[in-house]
Amino acid sequence: MKKVIVIGNGMVGYKFCEKLRAKAKADEVSLVVYGEEPIPAYDRVHLSEYFENQSAEKLYMAPRSWYEENDITLKTGQLVTNIDRESRAIETHTGEKESYDYLILATGSSAMVPPITGVDKKGVFVYRTIEDLEQIIDYAQHAKRGAVLGGGLLGLEAAKALLDLKLDAQVIEFAPRLMPRQLDDSGSNMLKSKIESLGIEILLNKNTKEIHGNGKLDRLEFSDGTSLETDMLVISCGIVSRDELAKTCGLETGPRGGFVVNDQLQTNDPSIYAIGEAANYNGMVYGLVAPGYDMAETVVDQLTGDQSKQFSGADMSTKLKLIGVDVGSFGDALGQSEGSIPIAFEDKSAGVYKRINLSADKKKLLGGVLVGDCADYSMLLQITQNGMAVPPNPEDLILGARGAGGGNSIADLPDSAQICSCENVTKSAIVSAIKDDGITDLKEIRTCTKAGTGCGACSPMVGDIVSATLKSMGQSVRKTLCAHFDYTRQELYSLIKIKEVKSFNDLLNQYGRGDGCETCKPAVASLMASIWNEPILKQDTIQDTNDRFLANIQKGGSYSVVPRVPAGEITPDKLIVIGQVAKKYDLYTKITGGQRIDLFGAKLNDLPKIWRELIDAGFESGHAYGKSLRTVKSCVGSTWCRYGLHDSVSFAIEIENRYKGLRSPHKLKGGVSGCRRECAEAQGKDFGLMATEIGYNLYVCGNGGANPQHAKLLAGDVDEKTAIKYLDRFLMFYIRTAEPLNRTSVWLNKLEGGIDYLREVVVNDCLGLGDELEKDMQALIAAYHCEWREAVENEDMKQKFRHFANSEADDPTLQFVPMREMKKPADWD
Amino acid sequence: MSQQTLNYKTIEPNQVKTWYEACKEEQFPSDGGLCVEFEGLQIAIFNFSRRKKWYATQNLCPHKKQMILSRGMLGSEGEEPKVACPFHKKTFSLESGANLNGHECALATYPIKVEEGVVYVGLG
Numbered sequence: 001m002k003k004v005i006v007i008g009n010g011m012v013g014y015k016f017c018e019k020l021r022a023k024a025k026a027d028e029v030s031l032v033v034y035g036e037e038p039i040p041a042y043d044r045v046h047l048s049e050y051f052e053n054q055s056a057e058k059l060y061m062a063p064r065s066w067y068e069e070n071d072i073t074l075k076t077g078q079l080v081t082n083i084d085r086e087s088r089a090i091e092t093h094t095g096e097k098e099s100y101d102y103l104i105l106a107t108g109s110s111a112m113v114p115p116i117t118g119v120d121k122k123g124v125f126v127y128r129t130i131e132d133l134e135q136i137i138d139y140a141q142h143a144k145r146g147a148v149l150g151g152g153l154l155g156l157e158a159a160k161a162l163l164d165l166k167l168d169a170q171v172i173e174f175a176p177r178l179m180p181r182q183l184d185d186s187g188s189n190m191l192k193s194k195i196e197s198l199g200i201e202i203l204l205n206k207n208t209k210e211i212h213g214n215g216k217l218d219r220l221e222f223s224d225g226t227s228l229e230t231d232m233l234v235i236s237c238g239i240v241s242r243d244e245l246a247k248t249c250g251l252e253t254g255p256r257g258g259f260v261v262n263d264q265l266q267t268n269d270p271s272i273y274a275i276g277e278a279a280n281y282n283g284m285v286y287g288l289v290a291p292g293y294d295m296a297e298t299v300v301d302q303l304t305g306d307q308s309k310q311f312s313g314a315d316m317s318t319k320l321k322l323i324g325v326d327v328g329s330f331g332d333a334l335g336q337s338e339g340s341i342p343i344a345f346e347d348k349s350a351g352v353y354k355r356i357n358l359s360a361d362k363k364k365l366l367g368g369v370l371v372g373d374c375a376d377y378s379m380l381l382q383i384t385q386n387g388m389a390v391p392p393n394p395e396d397l398i399l400g401a402r403g404a405g406g407g408n409s410i411a412d413l414p415d416s417a418q419i420c421s422c423e424n425v426t427k428s429a430i431v432s433a434i435k436d437d438g439i440t441d442l443k444e445i446r447t448c449t450k451a452g453t454g455c456g457a458c459s460p461m462v463g464d465i466v467s468a469t470l471k472s473m474g475q476s477v478r479k480t481l482c483a484h485f486d487y488t489r490q491e492l493y494s495l496i497k498i499k500e501v502k503s504f505n506d507l508l509n510q511y512g513r514g515d516g517c518e519t520c521k522p523a524v525a526s527l528m529a530s531i532w533n534e535p536i537l538k539q540d541t542i543q544d545t546n547d548r549f550l551a552n553i554q555k556g557g558s559y560s561v562v563p564r565v566p567a568g569e570i571t572p573d574k575l576i577v578i579g580q581v582a583k584k585y586d587l588y589t590k591i592t593g594g595q596r597i598d599l600f601g602a603k604l605n606d607l608p609k610i611w612r613e614l615i616d617a618g619f620e621s622g623h624a625y626g627k628s629l630r631t632v633k634s635c636v637g638s639t640w641c642r643y644g645l646h647d648s649v650s651f652a653i654e655i656e657n658r659y660k661g662l663r664s665p666h667k668l669k670g671g672v673s674g675c676r677r678e679c680a681e682a683q684g685k686d687f688g689l690m691a692t693e694i695g696y697n698l699y700v701c702g703n704g705g706a707n708p709q710h711a712k713l714l715a716g717d718v719d720e721k722t723a724i725k726y727l728d729r730f731l732m733f734y735i736r737t738a739e740p741l742n743r744t745s746v747w748l749n750k751l752e753g754g755i756d757y758l759r760e761v762v763v764n765d766c767l768g769l770g771d772e773l774e775k776d777m778q779a780l781i782a783a784y785h786c787e788w789r790e791a792v793e794n795e796d797m798k799q800k801f802r803h804f805a806n807s808e809a810d811d812p813t814l815q816f817v818p819m820r821e822m823k824k825p826a827d828w829d
Numbered sequence: 830m831s832q833q834t835l836n837y838k839t840i841e842p843n844q845v846k847t848w849y850e851a852c853k854e855e856q857f858p859s860d861g862g863l864c865v866e867f868e869g870l871q872i873a874i875f876n877f878s879r880r881k882k883w884y885a886t887q888n889l890c891p892h893k894k895q896m897i898l899s900r901g902m903l904g905s906e907g908e909e910p911k912v913a914c915p916f917h918k919k920t921f922s923l924e925s926g927a928n929l930n931g932h933e934c935a936l937a938t939y940p941i942k943v944e945e946g947v948v949y950v951g952l953g
Contacts, residue, residue: 446930447930453930453931483906484905505860505879514904514905514907515860515877515879515880515903515904515905515910516903516904516905517902517904517905517906517911517913517920518902518904518913518920521902521904522902540858540861541858541859541860541861541902541903542860542902544902544915545900545901545902545915548900549900553897553915553916556895557895557896557897799856800858803864803896804864804865804866804871805851805852805856805863805864805865805874806851806852806865806866807866809866811871811896813833813871813896828893828894828895
């Protein structure tokens with residue numbers, strides 16, 4: 001009969017016992033286990049559950065009685081201090097000696113503690129054993145804040161534990177991302193924002209230099225000069241193999257620790273094996289439990305006579321629920337293999353990120369990253385590990401097979417789609433409020449589901465879901481504007497135009513009821529601007545706040561100012577003026593995505609003065625505050641670029657100047673690219689032109705933002721004149737028929753017949769509206785005026801830009817704090 | 830910040846100690862508001878001209894503690910006259926100050942009177 005001694009009663013040591021007893025009973029192999037901790041092996045992976053139930057028993061891999069029932073002698077609280085390889089015996093700290101035929105080293109690891117000055121202070125802990133946890137719980141009773149050093153798996157678990165202990169928790173990570181070995185930057189960002197939403201702060205790129213405090217820590221100092229005040233610190237920076245037994249008995253260890261083992265997991269003494277985190281295989285120490293279990297099985301096979309199975313390394317694929325977030329990482333997760341090609345999908349509203357890495361020949365799956373949705377993990381891992389062929393459209397692996405044509409309408413959204421990200425309301429919650437609770441009124445839906453009650457950005461989509469659901473139930477839906485008008489936007493457009501209504505109160509008196517509200521007032525203001533293009537400040541109190549003050553209100557109550565820079569072309573003199581104005585009025589400056597310059601932090605009282613100076617230098621309003629044309633982005637085009645086919649800048653300037661001031665149901669963005677390299681990203685705009693050899697391809701109804709959508713080809717190879725004709729028609733048709741606050745993409749998705757019908761209307765003029773649409777556009781263009789010029793040239797209007805009616809003072813509650821070399825508003829609650 | 834909110838308390842007409850002259854009636858936009866300052870308080874005054882009524886509330890929106898409500902949009906919900914905050918469209922009754930579309934604290938409201946073209950606000 002063979003006698004086996006296992007040193008270490010952790011998860012892997014326990015698993016070895018379990019697997020050995022499944023193959024060899026007590027009459028074949030006798031088994032003795034030494035454990036250093038006073039209690040039997042417990043589940044270290046779910047250590048944080050101890051915070052909830054504070055019961056070690058619940059974490060036990062098996063109760064003490066299990067060891068007895070399986071004829072295993074378990075000796076806990078016994079530290080093995082020496083191995084006498086010649087006489088094949090071990091010795092414990094109490095002097096007890098015991099001989100073996102085979103010895104299994106499952107000593108595991110301890111927490112790696114980096115050599116930071118002050119690491120020995122009170123309040124610094126590691127996160128490894130139940131004893132560590134008990135100390136953390138004790139200490140946390142007198143602490144308010146707790147930081148975790150290390151943003152890996154265990155570190156994040158520890159942070160959750162601190163949060164559960166009601167501490168303000170921070171995670172400090174040296175690398176630029178969380179879980180640096182398992183996740184790429186995008187995956188880390190997604191995980192980070194989900195974890196931050198739980199109230200855990202994440203600090204990346206932080207190298208902790210010193211731990212300060214008199215006796216107990218109170219502050220961490222980082223090498224970038226910043227610091228963090230905290231009451232306690234939990235270190236979770238990785239592991240170090242417990243290989244100290246090697247020193248006294250001459251077993252070989254790796255340069256970074258761990259007993260060196262061969263394919264049979266034997267150390268340099270063939271009767272001594274090492275498994276789990278204590279083993280160093282091919283220079284690797286595996287810090288995950290699954291490879292440890294594999295090792296246990298290999299050794300069991302060796303001992304029970306099946307010599308065929310060898311250990312050949314393990315990949316670090318892992319799937320887990322981290323603080324409620326599904327995270328998966330498999331194979332070559334970061335795409336480090338030569339020539340590997342990534343395919344990624346990101347949905348920030350649902351908090352899902354998926355990435356797969358294909359081999360250079362696109363035939364094999366090498367690995368990938370999943371955050372927020374691990375449903376595909378097992379399948380993807382199978383394909384990776386078994387070298388299975390990937391489908392012809394590899395993106396189907398993460399997106400699922402998608403039918404032709406469909407994809408963008410409300411009906412195509414999955415039930416789980418998060419519609420309102422502020423209140424976390426899914427599509428199915430809204431649908432169920434309608435179908436199950438019988439609620440059909442939009443306002444009541446908002447009250448009962450809370451959808452759209454936060455920032456309000458999802459309100460149009462909530463309305464669409466209500467309409468689509470009611471329609472699917474066979475109920476007719478009329479999208480009336482609000483409780484004050486029983487008309488749709490399109491109907492009001494016709495009424496205003498045909499009856500020549502020019503003020504909100506007239507329209508309300510003739511066709512509405514009540515006093516109006518924050519929904520119908522801006523909608524009517526936009527309609528009147530789209531039809532008459534009169535100065536909007538004639539009816540300033542029906543305008544949304546940005547339109548009312550011709551500037552964008554920002555956090556804290558200051559405004560931002562954006563002068564028009566058509567197509568992004570600007571002279572040095574004008575750049576200097578912007579710089580001078582920003583300096584004079586102490587404004588924060590930032591280049592926008594639309595190739596212009598935004599000046600933030602302007603006081604209401606300063607707006608007319610700022611604009612006086614800008615207008616004197618030749619600037620005009622950029623209409624960044626309006627649901628109107630913003631910018632027409634351009635690439636540099638054939639004037640400078642060696643690839644350019646046409647002069648995209650000149651054409652973009654012409655288009656931007658043509659439609660500047662045009663008010664529409666939502667904002668409008670355009671782009672012109674001088675060749676098919678598409679540097680202006682025109683296919684991501686409401687309208688975009690891409691130069692071809694003989695003209696331009698005209699794309700419409702694309703957008704970025706919350707639900708990005710590529711623009712669709714409306715007409716190919718058209719000359720500039722034709723392109724403008726089609727644009728006039730397209731824009732006017734959109735302005736006439738869209739619902740309030742619907743971008744062109746949303747409008748097109750709802751338009752029956754889609755892009756083909758739109759092409760019939762715009763290009764083939766199937767409705768016979770072409771001339772009328774062009775004429776309407778021409779009238780609007782002729783009525784263009786710079787709103788800011790009018791405001792600063794009119795004394796009465798200038799008076800509207802004051803915070804107090806009874807004083808010239810600025811709002812004393814406006815607060816700014818320094819940021820880098822400029823300023824930002826103080827945070828709000 | 831909560832201290833800032835505490836400064837604003839509804840004043841009933843019978844609690845008025847001082848009537849402050851705010852500004853002239855003609856300064857007001859129709860169906861819109863202005864902000865005035867007395868004793869370090871910011872009061873929003875609204876000229877609801879469609880209803881020929883005047884209202885005064887705190888200028889501070891309780892949601893994000895911003896001094897902004899005087900720039901809000903007026904309207905009605907049923908019979909209730911209301912103002913919508915420009916930041917996130919939280920709406921408040923101009924009569925009671927109650928938040929109509931959420932669970933924010935109610936606004937403090939103040940008595941108001943117009944005499945010979947001059948608008949006065951009553952403080953305690």
